[in-house]
Amino acid sequence: MSVKLFLAALPVVLLQAGCTNLGVEPWERGRLANPEMQLMSDPISAGLDDHIYFSKEASSGGRGFAGGGCGCN
Amino acid sequence: MQLKQQKKISQALTAATCSLLGMNSTDSLAEEGDWTFDSAILYYSEVDRVTAVEPVITAKRDFGEEKALNLKFVFDTLSGASANGATPSDQPQTFTRPSGKGRYTASAEETPLDDTFRDNRFALSSQWEQPINQDYRTGFGVNFSTEYDYSSLSANANLSRDFNKRNTTLNAGLSLAYDTISPEGDIPIGLSSMAVDRGQADYRDEFNASRGESEDNKDTVDLILGLTQVIDRKTIMQASYSYSDVSGYLTDPFKIVSVEGDDGRPVEYRYEQRPDSRGKHSLYWQAKHEFESDILDLSYRYFWDDWGITSHTVDLRYRWMLDSRQYLEPHIRYYDQTEADFYRRFFIQGEALPDHVSADYRLGDMSALTIGIKYGMELQNQQQLSLRLEYYLQTNDNTESVIPGILNDMELYPDVEAIILQLSYKF
Numbered sequence: 442m443s444v445k446l447f448l449a450a451l452p453v454v455l456l457q458a459g460c461t462n463l464g465v466e467p468w469e470r471g472r473l474a475n476p477e478m479q480l481m482s483d484p485i486s487a488g489l490d491d492h493i494y495f496s497k498e499a500s501s502g503g504r505g506f507a508g509g510g511c512g513c514n
Numbered sequence: 515m516q517l518k519q520q521k522k523i524s525q526a527l528t529a530a531t532c533s534l535l536g537m538n539s540t541d542s543l544a545e546e547g548d549w550t551f552d553s554a555i556l557y558y559s560e561v562d563r564v565t566a567v568e569p570v571i572t573a574k575r576d577f578g579e580e581k582a583l584n585l586k587f588v589f590d591t592l593s594g595a596s597a598n599g600a601t602p603s604d605q606p607q608t609f610t611r612p613s614g615k616g617r618y619t620a621s622a623e624e625t626p627l628d629d630t631f632r633d634n635r636f637a638l639s640s641q642w643e644q645p646i647n648q649d650y651r652t653g654f655g656v657n658f659s660t661e662y663d664y665s666s667l668s669a670n671a672n673l674s675r676d677f678n679k680r681n682t683t684l685n686a687g688l689s690l691a692y693d694t695i696s697p698e699g700d701i702p703i704g705l706s707s708m709a710v711d712r713g714q715a716d717y718r719d720e721f722n723a724s725r726g727e728s729e730d731n732k733d734t735v736d737l738i739l740g741l742t743q744v745i746d747r748k749t750i751m752q753a754s755y756s757y758s759d760v761s762g763y764l765t766d767p768f769k770i771v772s773v774e775g776d777d778g779r780p781v782e783y784r785y786e787q788r789p790d791s792r793g794k795h796s797l798y799w800q801a802k803h804e805f806e807s808d809i810l811d812l813s814y815r816y817f818w819d820d821w822g823i824t825s826h827t828v829d830l831r832y833r834w835m836l837d838s839r840q841y842l843e844p845h846i847r848y849y850d851q852t853e854a855d856f857y858r859r860f861f862i863q864g865e866a867l868p869d870h871v872s873a874d875y876r877l878g879d880m881s882a883l884t885i886g887i888k889y890g891m892e893l894q895n896q897q898q899l900s901l902r903l904e905y906y907l908q909t910n911d912n913t914e915s916v917i918p919g920i921l922n923d924m925e926l927y928p929d930v931e932a933i934i935l936q937l938s939y940k941f
Binding site: 465466467471472478482483485486489497498499505506511 | 552553556659670679758794800817849882908
């Protein structure tokens, strides 16, 4: 199976799996609503890290857009 | 007393933010506590190389009903030296400064570093987010940054859709960026020989012959598709695919590559030349799980591009609650990349130069390790203070099959070490 096909199919499969078995009721979200449980809980540090690694390594992006907006040396 | 002072700072910042936006701060402050601020100052220092100091402040105004405006100001100041790509030698080496006016030297056996590196960068971003209806949310943003020889302008939009009682979210985002580079001394012609002023009468002509346009551009289109899934009461996960198409001037105008004689001593230096397009792909996965009160945060990224680079990044953090207000968060990150197809540490005289060449260590075969710890504490009135200290070590590996003469005694792949120190304050 090509990578493209796999990538296209992945969300659909996960979505269906998610719909049937995973998740919580709205009143069970107490802990998940805490700021420290957000997937991006410290955006400033994440931004600073992205800037450092963008300028020191050849990879970028993943959790956000890959563009660096700097002429980093 | 402390609270009163705190309120004053917050109000002063609100007024400053509003005046920058041309908004009336008394209108904006209709409800107290609408604005929240997050700030940090980063100190980054490499051993014998670059040092950066980077203050950041973000301001968020919550308009209720999930509508919010986010503003971010970043200022960074960089100084120090950066490896120019040339190999060390057993004799001192002389290089021309990017401006063409003046020279810099590297002592014998020393990695050649361009010590003229100094810059200030200012970046401003704003992001608006709001729901469209019960299931759809959208966001728009613009970013601008400027430094002495570089500027960048970008705009982005994203759309997300919730399913399954908001346990599943699909997200799609698009970003367009336009960057301009205008280096001191104009853009060097790729693969041309570096003219070095040794007192010859026609040095200036030689230098000018190696120069092209005064500025060039780079266009970037970024796409991201993501899926977030709540697993259970204490676990959340996300997976995303992102694609970045970059075209235009992707070369580093300050980097060169050494052409060595059979004895391993440099005969000349050529300006590097990279392809004028690059397609980058990433698959990213992240999970967060809360134990009794501690939180585990694990992520993995697989990256590949059409320059022949592939990389793996694993990042692990563990927030260890010391008590209800304080925590310690150890962090470890491991990164490993393969080299670009056109990466060469050096050339040997007589070898045909390919169309694209770079000796920039950041495009070479390398691995990197970050180890750090963060201490955080909650103060009164939901203020938070944290301090993190990290150590970064980058190790480059040799992929040259033949190493001539004296280069066998040189350190061709020095490690890069850095210290990262960050103080954050949320109020």
